[in-house]
Amino acid sequence: MQRKEFIKGSAIIGASLAIPGVLKAASGLIETGKGRKVYQVITANKTMVGTLPVLRAFAGDNNDYVSPYVFFDEFGPVEVNPKSAPLRVEAHPHAGVIPTTYFLDGNGHHRDSLNYDFQIGKGDFMMFTSGRGAIHMEETGQGLYDDGGLYHGFQIWLNMPGKDKFIEPTTEVFHPEKMAEINEPHFSAKVVMGELFGAKSKVETTFPAFYFHIKLKPGAKLAIPTEERHNAFIYVISGKIETEGRKEITTNQVALYERGASLVNLYTEEGAEILMLGGQPHNEPVYAYGPFVMTNQQEIERVIRDYQAGKMGDPDVVNAFK
Numbered sequence: 001m002q003r004k005e006f007i008k009g010s011a012i013i014g015a016s017l018a019i020p021g022v023l024k025a026a027s028g029l030i031e032t033g034k035g036r037k038v039y040q041v042i043t044a045n046k047t048m049v050g051t052l053p054v055l056r057a058f059a060g061d062n063n064d065y066v067s068p069y070v071f072f073d074e075f076g077p078v079e080v081n082p083k084s085a086p087l088r089v090e091a092h093p094h095a096g097v098i099p100t101t102y103f104l105d106g107n108g109h110h111r112d113s114l115n116y117d118f119q120i121g122k123g124d125f126m127m128f129t130s131g132r133g134a135i136h137m138e139e140t141g142q143g144l145y146d147d148g149g150l151y152h153g154f155q156i157w158l159n160m161p162g163k164d165k166f167i168e169p170t171t172e173v174f175h176p177e178k179m180a181e182i183n184e185p186h187f188s189a190k191v192v193m194g195e196l197f198g199a200k201s202k203v204e205t206t207f208p209a210f211y212f213h214i215k216l217k218p219g220a221k222l223a224i225p226t227e228e229r230h231n232a233f234i235y236v237i238s239g240k241i242e243t244e245g246r247k248e249i250t251t252n253q254v255a256l257y258e259r260g261a262s263l264v265n266l267y268t269e270e271g272a273e274i275l276m277l278g279g280q281p282h283n284e285p286v287y288a289y290g291p292f293v294m295t296n297q298q299e300i301e302r303v304i305r306d307y308q309a310g311k312m313g314d315p316d317v318v319n320a321f322k
Contacts, residue, residue: 035223035244035265036232036257039065044074044235044252050089052138053078054155057235057254060288063159065231065256067281068209070097070159070293072235072254077105077152080144087151088139091315094130095303096165096293098158098205101126102192102213104237106151107141113313116171119143123176125192125203131160133292133303133312134169137319154275161207161282162295178202186220189213194279196224209279216241218271224264232257232264232278239272 040062044055057072066072080087086109101108107121112128113135119142120126128136140151160167180191180199191201194210208230216222216239226232233256234241234249241249243266249255257264264276286293289300306312 034261035263036226036259036261037244038247039256039258041247041249042254042256044072044254049073049075050087051085052087052089055252057252060286060293062256063286064281065258066233066278067231067283067286068159068161068207068279069156069277070286070288071099071155071157073155074235074237074252075151075153075155077150080106080140080148080151082146082148084145084148086139086145089137091135091137091318092291093133093135093303093307093312093315094128094291095133095306095312096160096299097130097291098160099128099130099136099155100158100211101128101138101153101155102211103153105153106149107143108151108153109139109141110136110171111318112136112171113318114169114171118173120173123190125174125179127158127172127174127203129160129167129170129172131164131167131169133306135313135315135318136171156211156277157293158205158209159282159286159293162284164206165294165299174203185217187214187216187222189215207280207282210277212276214274214276216266216268216272216274218269220266220268220271222266224266224276225262226264226278227280228260228262230278230280231259232276234264234266235275235277237273237275239268239270239274241272241274242267242269 044057047056052075055074059071102125103122111117179201182189182199190213191199192211193201193203196212235254236249236251238251285295287300292303294300
């Protein structure tokens with residue numbers, strides 16, 4: 001049984017701090033003084049995971065502002081030619097985290113050591129709850145192999161609270177009918193997790209977290225309510241957003257907000273597409289060793305031993321399906 005090497009540490013790879021632009025033209029945002037303040041803006045930069053190009057926004061840092069999330073990648077958009085070799089991330093372990101995958105375009109193939117083997121399509125949301133440890137493989141799906149097309153989505157990890165770090169692992173896929181949708185004249189939204197303007201998703205976690213996919217039409221103003229003690233951040237998929245202090249957040253940038261207020265105030269002149277995520281921070285130490293995220297060094301050593309002993313499964317078996 002071959003054991004794969006994995007990277008030690010939780011330092012960010014391929015992302016950088018940014019100084020947000022300040023709008024010089026007339027503002028379209030009504031400042032009330034009641035909204036959240038921007039703590040920091042991050043620009044996601046390119047890196048590779050296996051043969052898959054990604055944009056990485058954060059990986060193990062800024063936990064005071066992103067918890068319960070701990071890692072954020074946008075994969076693609078990349079055009080896949082019919083019959084081309086799959087873009088693939090070989091079998092690798094996780095423990096203590098919930099890697100989530102959300103598809104904007106195309107489809108993917110997931111296979112894991114829990115005997116799940118399936119295709120995931122546009123609009124689907126997958127939660128790979130790794131708990132005490134499991135192995136999975138990811139690659140572009142059968143539909144893209146047959147017909148080609150655009151491959152685009154997000155893999156974002158939810159950190160599990162300490163009390164859940166060693167639960168039994170499981171995998172769940174949620175289709176769009178499990179998620180709430182909002183359609184208004186100036187914006188539309190898919191509520192992947194949590195609740196927005198009274199629309200509630202059926203996708204649940206054991207701790208408070210939200211995940212909104214929002215499309216803003218030109219000239220849209222939006223004040224998004226949050227629990228003031230919870231974290232909140234936005235990622236701009238496309239377009240530009242104006243937020244508090246006349247700060248401009250552009251494509252592939254993340255705005256991290258301070259706690260202590262409810263409303264996240266947004267405006268876009270030309271239209272924009274964003275993700276907004278957050279939830280109740282765990283307020284626990286974070287120890288990361290590559291794909292393992294725990295609350296102390298002893299737990300990290302335990303899951304490494306479990307992986308090396310084969311307790312999480314055999315990566316060669318998970319990789320066997322081509």
